Every structure is written in structure tokens, then in C-alpha cells.
Amino acid sequence: MSQSVPVTLLEWQQFLRGYSDDYLRMATDEEAARLDDVQRENRWLGYEPASEEALRGAEKRLDVRLPPSYRNFLLASNGWRDIDPELSELFRIDEIGWFAEKDPELLTAWTEAGLEGLVEQVKPCLMVSDWSDCAVYWLLDPTTIGPNGEWTAYEWATGDGSYPSPYPSFGALVASARDAFNRWKTHDVIHEQGYQDTEPAPHTRPDDAPLHQVTAADTWPRLMRIDRLDHLVLTVADQDATIDFYTRVLGMGVATSDNGRTALTFGHSKIDLRVAGEDTEVFSAVHPAPGTAELCFVVDTPVLLLIDELREQAGMDIEAGPVGHTGALGPIYSLHLRDPDKNLIKLSNYLD
Numbered sequence: 001m002s003q004s005v006p007v008t009l010l011e012w013q014q015f016l017r018g019y020s021d022d023y024l025r026m027a028t029d030e031e032a033a034r035l036d037d038v039q040r041e042n043r044w045l046g047y048e049p050a051s052e053e054a055l056r057g058a059e060k061r062l063d064v065r066l067p068p069s070y071r072n073f074l075l076a077s078n079g080w081r082d083i084d085p086e087l088s089e090l091f092r093i094d095e096i097g098w099f100a101e102k103d104p105e106l107l108t109a110w111t112e113a114g115l116e117g118l119v120e121q122v123k124p125c126l127m128v129s130d131w132s133d134c135a136v137y138w139l140l141d142p143t144t145i146g147p148n149g150e151w152t153a154y155e156w157a158t159g160d161g162s163y164p165s166p167y168p169s170f171g172a173l174v175a176s177a178r179d180a181f182n183r184w185k186t187h188d189v190i191h192e193q194g195y196q197d198t199e200p201a202p203h204t205r206p207d208d209a210p211l212h213q214v215t216a217a218d219t220w221p222r223l224m225r226i227d228r229l230d231h232l233v234l235t236v237a238d239q240d241a242t243i244d245f246y247t248r249v250l251g252m253g254v255a256t257s258d259n260g261r262t263a264l265t266f267g268h269s270k271i272d273l274r275v276a277g278e279d280t281e282v283f284s285a286v287h288p289a290p291g292t293a294e295l296c297f298v299v300d301t302p303v304l305l306l307i308d309e310l311r312e313q314a315g316m317d318i319e320a321g322p323v324g325h326t327g328a329l330g331p332i333y334s335l336h337l338r339d340p341d342k343n344l345i346k347l348s349n350y351l352d
Helices: 009-026 029-033 037-042 052-062 068-076 104-112 116-122 170-192 239-249 307-313
Strands: 080-084 087-090 136-145 151-157 165-167 231-236 253-256 262-266 269-275 294-298 320-326 331-338 344-350
Touching (some): 009 170, 068 170, 104 116, 151 170, 231 239, 239 253, 239 269, 294 331
Parallel strands (some): 231 269, 294 344
Antiparallel strands (some): 080 087, 151 165, 320 331, 331 344
């Protein structure tokens, strides 16, 4: 059930109390251990309320009047912990600041990458969250103030060049985060109890449901169950360059298929290589072309430890990352690089 959007102080107090109860009821031992004794005892993930005096001081420092839903949130709790599966901390009132001042290096990097439109959108925003392991920011945009005084709120997964996801207010963003948390936790409970095969009733999947929460065909009768991906076919311009990249950088093996096609191998999977322009089989992709693929590989080494090795030993450019997004089984974060055909390669870890 979608959460109502809190705006007033009383609505925030009730909303955050309910959110704390939900979190503590469904938290794993590891998640609960991150909370201090006071938070566990009081069943409250937040902090002491900000004072009106502190609010006015922040508004004077920032030279703005903060939007109603965010202002009343701070009056209910001066910051918050674990408000979203991909976000670690919402700032206290003395920590909030303009994006251009708090993270100018990121804006410079995006400008140099030719993403001036993205920079123009986020540069004037107010940063209200700490940087997370998933490289996600929450921002408030003072250039888009609605008739109710609310600013557009953004959830922005930095590093992949995508634009921030907009919400009509800070309250709407928090309500959406709570919905996502409840869906995510409900999914985990279902799998822990051994109900992986439970399927939703027809036409009940929300349009914005994350990929890992969809169990099977939910709008058509299921004819079969897909067990795993066996292989894929990658069209390349230079087979030797491709083999060098995937074996030297990613550590894959090389094999020859029964039909004589060269294949890259890893685990129980393989990638067949097809050279662009050569005769293709009758049963093949209609428009195969190099550089049109996006491949995500789960690796056993923390990707943060791979950055220097990839740059210095393999001579690779890291295009972005770590970047948070959703994998087949839940939240993951990835390094992005390109193979010789400019296919996007994601090296990923699942979040524990």
C-alpha cells in the first residue's frame, strides 16, 4: 500500500514513528546492530528534533526559506538513519549545503565529460543526504518551487550519467522510499520462508516494481520456467582485441564451440563471438552490430579494490562508479568500463 505524503509536523511524527516500527520489525541482525541503544530502546531511527532557532539559522546561512515538508521533517527529527535501502544518512541541519559547495569535484568531472545539462540541473540544488555506498544523493531544487512552496526533490544515482529522478516534494520522496523499503523487505521475507514460487495475481504488479521483485510472468499463463541464461552472442569488430580484453582484463577463458565459433567462457556460461560483416547463421539476431550490448558481471572481489588494478595493471579507463543500481537479486553497485567495441561492461558486487 502506498504511503501518504507527510507535510505537517504531526504527519511527520506519525509517519516516522511508523517507519521506525516497520524498520525494526523487519531489520536483520546486521541492520539492527547499526543502531545505537537509544534508538533501539525508543524504537526511533531519528534524532532529537531541530529547534526553530536552528532552522532559522540554517535558512539565514543558505539565504532561502526551506520547503514546508522538509522544514517540518527537521522539526520532527534532525536527520535520519537508513531511510532508504540505498541511502545511509540524511543530514542534520548544520550539515546541509549547496551541492556546488559540498561536492564541486563531481560537478567538474561531469562538465569535463560533456554533461553540461546534468551539471546545470544539479548545481543549484541543496544536498540533504550523505554520500552512500551506492553513490546515491538526495537533492532539493530551489529553482522549481511549486504553488504550495515545495521544491522538486531528486534521488540521484551518480556515476552513470543518468539524470536525477524527480519527486514533487521531499515528503513524496521519503514516502516513495518507505514504499520501496516495504516491498524490498516483503520480498526478502517471502524468499527466506521458502515461497520463491509464489506468484502475484494477474495484473497486480506495480509499474515501477524493481526487477528483482517480479517472480515470473504475472499477466499471462506461464508455459515454462526459465532456469538460467546459457549463453549470449556478441558481435565484435576485432575478435583478437575482444579476446585480449575479456581474457587479460576479466580473466575469462577461450574455447571453440561445436560449430567452430570462438567463445569466451566463465563459470557455467559462455559468450559466443560473431565478427561483424561475416556470414551469419539463418537463426541469428536481425541487426547484429558491435557496441550495442550492456553486460553486467558479478565479481567476487570488492569493486573498490579493483579500481587501481584496472587502471594501472590493465590500462583501463573507469568510465564511472561505483554506481548503485538494481541487479537480478537486489541492490548492487558497479564499476563501468568499455570493451574494445564500446559495449558497456559492469563489474558488480551485491550489497550484503
